[in-house]
Amino acid sequence: MKLLTATNRYYVLLAGLLFTIGSGLLYFGVLWALQGEVEERLFQQRDYLRQEVGRTGQLPGTPFEGRMQLSTRPQPEVLRDVLLLEPLENELEPYRQLTFRLQLNGQTQWVSLSKSLLETEDVRRLIMWLLLGVLGALLGSMVLLNRWLARRLWAPFEHTLQQLRGYDVQQHQVLQLPDTRIEEFTQLNHTLTHMSERVATDYATLKEFTENAAHETRTPLAIMQAKLEQLLQLPDLPAPAGPLVADLYAAVQRLARLHQGLTLLSKIENQQFAAAVQVQLQQLLTEKLQLLEEFIEDKQLRLETSLPATGALQLHPALADSLISNLLHNAIRHNHPGGLLRVVLTAQELAISNTGPVLAATQNPAQFFERFRKHNAASDSPGLGLSIVQGIAAFYGFEVRYEYAAEQALHTLRVRFSPAAIRP
CATH class of the missing domain: 3.30.565.10 (Histidine kinase-like ATPase, C-terminal domain)
Incomplete structure (x- = not known):
């Protein structure tokens, strides 16, 4: 996974979480405010009706967009949501309804004032679509901004990676990495430059040691092997010394094979076999x-x-x-x-x-x-x-x-x- 993808994932998750919480609070806050406005209008109408009935003894009618129903049957005095039939469209629509008692012409009447919530529903849908649009625009702009910043801010890092891919210790090269406007990238380049210098020096030293060791030990081993062969061929070699010289000759041969194997392994590990x-x-x-x-x-x-x-x-x-x-x-x-x-x-x-x-x-x-x-x-x-x-x-x-x-x-x-x- 690329670094940009990883950072974008966390940014998107954090932004989505915060936006969801904020949008939920805003959404329910607006609904609460709209519903509070409807309820306030209903309470104002109730107080107005009570005042007019007490003054004139008659109902003044409905001075706002809503419905009013009278009933002599006792009903609970509550504020609730109801569905009422709209005669023009023949559909059930949501209303907020307030029921209260009222003394009218010497009788107790239960008055139900209802106000439509369709406007609230329209506002709710509008808010929902606006929030979704803002969320999409926010996330999209974050991704685009991060990609644009990645191309600009991470360009020195990509250049460093390209130099590392082309680095060949066998060429005794030292990385030449320039300073950048980003302090962390500059420190990285300085560290890699110093490291390449040490690697080149250590490689040259190790290569020289391997070559010297292989050359300097090969000759004594060959001399020992030749002298032991001559010693084994002596006609006057004492009989008790024969097995001892033979064991010594076998040990020298094993040492020569060990030297050859270790030298080969060292050259392989140091990548000294370039030609193919x-x-x-x-x-x-x-x-x-x-x-x-x-x-x-x-x-x-x-x-x-x-x-x-x-x-x-x-x-x-x-x-x-x-x-x-x-x-x-x-x-x-x-x-x-x-x-x-x-x-x-x-x-x-x-x-x-x-x-x-x-x-x-x-x-x-x-x-x-x-x-x-x-x-x-x-x-x-x-x-x-x-x-x-x-x-x-x-x-x-x-x-x-x-x-x-x-x-x-x-x-x-x-x-x-x-x-x-x-x-x-």
Whole structure:
């Protein structure tokens, strides 16, 4: 909901409530005044009749627009609303009637004076239509005024939003937001400008640290790995030292893989993979499966594939390679000997399924995507594979979904591509 819509809603509700209360008070106040005027005329006529009868002993007639009825039957002396038949139009019309006693020619007569309320009804309708017209004009003018003010007063805010939408931290840009006539918008622009300066500085520092860390640690790891390989190949290496060196070599390899995974995750989170090309996933999957053929055969996995010639995806080549590699390695590593490995590719998604350990009811599948989360703590895997998959998917707006079929103990990871990345 837009801010203008929200404010208009409250303005309209408040104005409607106040206008309804005020209109009701005005409406009933006018009716009370009109009815009071009619009653005052009736009381004046009663007093006039009593005065004339006392002076002349006869009724003077009706000196105002109304009706007068005489009756010798006792009637309650009240002021009430009645409906009387109008002879000319043959319709019942509302009247205000006053009944009182009067001594006329030595007899007690009950006199009923009636005055028409049609004029009051006409005034009532007129007031009602006027109030409705004023209410409609008031609400309409409020909406139009708010829209006009929104275009003028909120123009600096819209300009700020446009600048934020086009902001790219990778360009080391600093937002240039001008001062405005509205103090709050000026403060907002100053705050965003300072924030963009800090973000640009922090991003540059983090990027430099990531690049330096990746570069400076890669060389020592490579040297350690090479030296350990040479040490393992020495013919005079003492027998007791062999297992120790082998364990050290395996630890260095795990450290190298961990370093590579963390560096990749850092680059993904810092959006350092801007360039993208059209990648044929069908071709990439075929190549990766050929490279992993030895691992598949070692576990005697039953491979099922459905790789039609679908369209391409707009991806960074390194990220596409990492996405496919981590998905396939995860499916092979957590499969059991003689299990099933199924790879299904469509134009909208990639699904990779594998048999594996039974998923306990207490296990939360969302934890599988956490960093350093491993099903088997003794595994030499750094536990970053699915974290990298989720990071790449989030970078391109893909949806990653985990499914588990308990009957077959079949684990499935589905990566649904975003429409923006699909290329025909």
